[in-house]
Amino acid sequence: MQPADLITLKTIRKNPLVERYMNQGNTFIGHIGAIEHDQRHAELVSFLSYDILNTLGHSRREAELASMAGYLHDIGNVVNRYGHGMSGAIMVFDMLVSMNMDPEEIAVILGAIGNHEERANGHSVNPIAAAVILADKSDLHQSRVRKTELESFTPRDRVNFAVKESALMVNPDKQIITLQLKIDTQYCSVVEYFEIFLTKMVMCKRAAEYLNCQFELLINDVKLL
Ligand SMILES: [Fe+2]
Numbered sequence: 001m002q003p004a005d006l007i008t009l010k011t012i013r014k015n016p017l018v019e020r021y022m023n024q025g026n027t028f029i030g031h032i033g034a035i036e037h038d039q040r041h042a043e044l045v046s047f048l049s050y051d052i053l054n055t056l057g058h059s060r061r062e063a064e065l066a067s068m069a070g071y072l073h074d075i076g077n078v079v080n081r082y083g084h085g086m087s088g089a090i091m092v093f094d095m096l097v098s099m100n101m102d103p104e105e106i107a108v109i110l111g112a113i114g115n116h117e118e119r120a121n122g123h124s125v126n127p128i129a130a131a132v133i134l135a136d137k138s139d140l141h142q143s144r145v146r147k148t149e150l151e152s153f154t155p156r157d158r159v160n161f162a163v164k165e166s167a168l169m170v171n172p173d174k175q176i177i178t179l180q181l182k183i184d185t186q187y188c189s190v191v192e193y194f195e196i197f198l199t200k201m202v203m204c205k206r207a208a209e210y211l212n213c214q215f216e217l218l219i220n221d222v223k224l225l
């Protein structure tokens with residue numbers, strides 16, 4: 001059994017069940033028309049969560065915990081799309097206990113996974129949770145939309161489909177976290193985009209503030225926040 005402090009993203013990736021559950025979850029929610037929550041999304045959220053805390057000068061271990069929470073955050077989709085943050089946290093609890101991870105570290109990861117959904121009233125309950133919220137909500141791109149008929153798009157599909165480019169930038173000197181989007185206004189105007197995206201933006205703003213940063217939103221070079 002490994003010493004408690006050596007559980008890393010690499011350890012989690014080595015567990016063959018993790019990727020299988022995540023892939024199955026993505027397939028299941030695809031059947032109800034949800035956007036892609038594939039391996040690419042897990043890897044990106046993991047990387048961005050690490051990068052946010054690392055750039056802001058948090059400890060290497062905190063950044064590593066964020067990379068693990070970011071990687072695992074959507075695993076609960078295998079149970080149900082609704083409440084997947086909470087079901088995912090319970091699944092991850094069992095996995096990390098069986099890996100003999102330090103209970104304090106498990107707790108931080110569970111809090112982050114269980115608080116990443118806006119529908120479930122998620123909050124930045126710790127720095128890892130704040131990083132995962134910012135990383136997850138900034139993964140917007142038209143390639144994530146699986147539906148092909150524009151008429152069947154939900155507002156969430158439209159906000160994703162309109163995005164041609166997205167980037168999350170962290171400026172540690174000015175303490176500013178910027179989400180920069182380039183959108184195609186034939187699918188969504190800038191104002192409409194902001195309206196549809198408001199709950200996510202409020203979550204990002206609060207997450208940035210939790211990390212003592214200001215949140216900035218730039219859509220087609222227009223500063224909306
Ligand atoms: Fe999620």
Ligand SMILES: [Fe+2]
Pocket residue numbers: 037041045073074136
């Ligand atoms: Fe996600």
